[in-house]
Amino acid sequence: xxxxxxxxxxxxxxxxxxxxxxxxxxxxxxxxxxxxxxxxxxxxxxxxxxxxxxxxxxxxxxxxxxxxxxxxxxxxxxxxxxxxxxxxxxxxxxxxxxxxxxxxxxxxxxxxxxxxxxxxxxxxxxxxxxxxxxxxxxxxxxxxxxxxxxxxxxxxxxxxxxxxxxxxxxxxxxxxxxxxxxxxxxxxxxxxxxxxxxxxxxxxxxxxxxxxxxxxxxxxxxxxxxxxxxxxxxxxxxxxxxxxxxxxxxxxxxxxxxxxxxxxxxxxxxxxxxxxxxxxxxxxxxxxxxxxxxxxxxxxxxxxxxxxxxxxxxxxxxxxxxxxxxxxxxxxxxxxxxxxxxxxxxxxxxxxxxxxxxxxxxxxxxxxxxxxxxxxxxxxxxxxxxxxxxxxxxxxxxx
Numbered sequence: 109x110x111x112x113x114x115x116x117x118x119x120x121x122x123x124x125x126x127x128x129x130x131x132x133x134x135x136x137x138x139x140x141x142x143x144x145x146x147x148x149x150x151x152x153x154x155x156x157x158x159x160x161x162x163x164x165x166x167x168x169x170x171x172x173x174x175x176x177x178x179x180x181x182x183x184x185x186x187x188x189x190x191x192x193x194x195x196x197x198x199x200x201x202x203x204x205x206x207x208x209x210x211x212x213x214x215x216x217x218x219x220x221x222x223x224x225x226x227x228x229x230x231x232x233x234x235x236x237x238x239x240x241x242x243x244x245x246x247x248x249x250x251x252x253x254x255x256x257x258x259x260x261x262x263x264x265x266x267x268x269x270x271x272x273x274x275x276x277x278x279x280x281x282x283x284x285x286x287x288x289x290x291x292x293x294x295x296x297x298x299x300x301x302x303x304x305x306x307x308x309x310x311x312x313x314x315x316x317x318x319x320x321x322x323x324x325x326x327x328x329x330x331x332x333x334x335x336x337x338x339x340x341x342x343x344x345x346x347x348x349x350x351x352x353x354x355x356x357x358x359x360x361x362x363x364x365x366x367x368x369x370x371x372x373x374x375x376x377x378x379x380x381x382x383x384x385x386x387x388x389x390x391x392x393x394x395x396x397x398x399x400x401x402x403x404x405x406x407x408x409x410x411x412x413x414x415x416x417x418x419x420x421x422x423x424x425x426x427x428x429x430x431x432x433x434x435x436x437x438x439x440x441x442x443x444x445x446x447x448x449x450x451x452x453x454x455x456x457x458x459x460x461x462x463x464x465x466x467x468x469x470x471x472x473x474x475x476x477x478x479x480x481x482x483x484x485x486x487x488x489x490x491x492x493x494x495x496x497x498x499x500x501x502x503x504x505x506x507x
Contacts, residue, residue: 109307110278110341112334113181114139115149115259117266117273117327120185123169124152128271133177135273135322142314146278148178151264153185153256160196167200167207174206183208186251186265189224198234201247208262214252214439216446219495225250225439228451229431236424236455241467245454246419250435252442252449257327258380260334263450273318274327274379275311280335280391282307283346283367293366296350300370304331308376315377330380332415333367335391337473343367343386344393355393356401361409368413381448384409387418388475389454389465395475399462403434403478411441416449421465421477424457431455433482444496 116132118124129150136148158166167184174182187194189211197209211228214220228250235244249262256267259276266272286299311329319326335343344355350366351359367384386406388394403417410416417438422431435451442449456465461479465472 109282110336111143111145111311112276112278113147113149113259113261114145115151115261115264115274115276116271116324117151117257117264118271119266120153120155120268123166124173126173129173129177129179131271131322131324132179132273135318135324136178138321139314139318143311147180149181149183149259149261149264150174150179151183151185151259151261151266153266153268154187154193158193160193163193163196164200164203167204171204171207181206181208181261183210183261183264186210186212186254186263189213189221189227189250194227194231197231197248198238198244201235201244202238208247208264210249210251210262210265210450212252212254213250213435214443216253216443219493220436220439220443221493222436223493225432225435226428228435229428232431232453232455233426233428236457241465242424242454242456243467243469245452248452250438250451252416252439252451253446254448254450258448259330260332260380262452263380270325271323272325272327273315275315275329276334276380277307277329277331278334278336278341279304279307279331280333280343280346281341283333284340284342284349287346287349297366297370297373300367301374304371304374305376308374312377326377328377328379329382331371331374331376331378331382332380332385333371333383334385335387337390337392337395337471339392342391342393343384344391344397348393354400355397356405360401360405361412364409364414365412381415383413383415385418386414387452388478389419389421389467389472392473395473398475398478403480407437407441410438410449411445413447417451417453419472420451420453421459421475422453422455422480423461423477424455424459426455426480430480430482434480
C-alpha cells in the first residue's frame with residue numbers, strides 16, 4: 109500500500125511563519141525515512157485579514173516557501189462560500205501550479221447556502237475557461253459538511269489550532285488483493301479489515317513517534333480507498349471482483365456499502381473521510397466504464413459512503429447554472445445524511461458528452477466526458493439558504 113500524502117496543518121499567519129514550515133520539513137524528512145510517502149503537503153486556513161488584492165501574491169509566496177522546504181503541495185484552506193475572496197480564487201490558482209483551495213457550500217448546522225453554491229460554480233467555470241483543458245479545476249473543490257483535518261486535497265484545511273499532521277492512504281490495492289484472495293463475503297471482509305488494521309498499526313506507531321519528536325499533534329489517518337490509474341490499485345476493479353459485473357451495473361451500490369462497512373469495522377485513529385473514493389479520472393476501471401454510469405449513479409454511491417463527485421469530466425460548455433444544480437444535489441445529500449461530500453468538477457473546453465479526454469498526466473486515466481442533465485435551478489435567488497430537519501437517531505457520520 110502507498111501513502112498518498114503526509115499533510116501538515118499549520119496555524120494561520122500572513123505570511124506563514126518560517127519556523128512552522130521548517131518544523132514541518134523536518135517532520136516530513138523523518139516520516140519519509142520510515143514510510144513510502146508519495147507527497148508532502150501543508151494545509152492552512154485563510155487569514156482573516158487577507159484581502160482579494162493580496163490573495164494571488166500570497167499564493168505565489170506560499171508556493172515559493174513550500175519549494176524551499178521540500179513541500180510538494182499547499183492548500184490555502186477552505187473559505188465560506190459567500191466570502192469575497194471566493195471570486196479571487198481563480199486568479200490565485202491560475203498564478204500557481206501547486207496551490208489548492210476550496211469553498212464551503214453547505215453544512216448540517218448552517219444548511220445549504222445557495223449563494224455559496226453559485227459562487228463555487230462560477231469558480232469552476234472560470235478555471236475551466238482560463239486553464240488548459242480546464243485542468244485548474246484539479247485544485248479546487250466545493251465542500252459540503254466537510255470538517256477540518258482531512259489530509260486529502262483539495263478538501264484539506266486547518267481549524268486554526270496548534271500544529272498537526274495526518275496521513276492520507278492510497279489503499280485501493282488492499283481491497284483488490286483482499287477480494288482476489290476471498291472465497292466468499294466473509295473472507296472478503298476479514299481480509300480487508302485485517303489489512304487495514306495491519307497497515308494502520310504501522311502508520312500509527314510511526315506517527316506517535318513523529319508527534320513526540322517534532323511537537324505536532326497526530327490528527328489521524330484518512331484510510332480512504334483512494335486509487336491510482338492501474339488495475340491493481342483500482343477501487344473499480346475491487347468492486348468488479350466482488351460483484352462479478354462491471355462497475356455501474358446493479359450490485360455496485362452494495363459493493364460500495366460493503367467496502368464502507370469494512371473501513372468502519374477496522375480499528376485505527378480516524379480523520380477526514382475514511383471512505384470509498386470514486387474519482388473517475390484517477391481510476392482505471394472507472395475511466396474505462398465511464399460511458400456506462402451517470403452522475404446520478406455516483407451520487408447514489410456517495411449516499412452509502414462514497415466521498416462525493418471527484419475528478420468528473422464534464423462537457424466544455426457546462427453552464428454555471430448547470431454546475432450549481434449538480435452542487436445543489438450533492439449538498440442535499442451531505443446535509444440530509446450528515447456526511448462529508450466534495451465536488452471536483454472538470455468542464456473540459458472543446459469536448460462534448462461521450463468524447464474521450466486527452467490528459468497527459470501521470471495520475472489520470474482518460475475517460476469519456478459525462479453527460480450533464482441539468483440547466484437552471486429556478487429556486488436560486490429566492491432564499492439565501494435552507495435547512496432540513498434531520499433525525500439524530502439515524503445520523504450517518506462515517507463519511
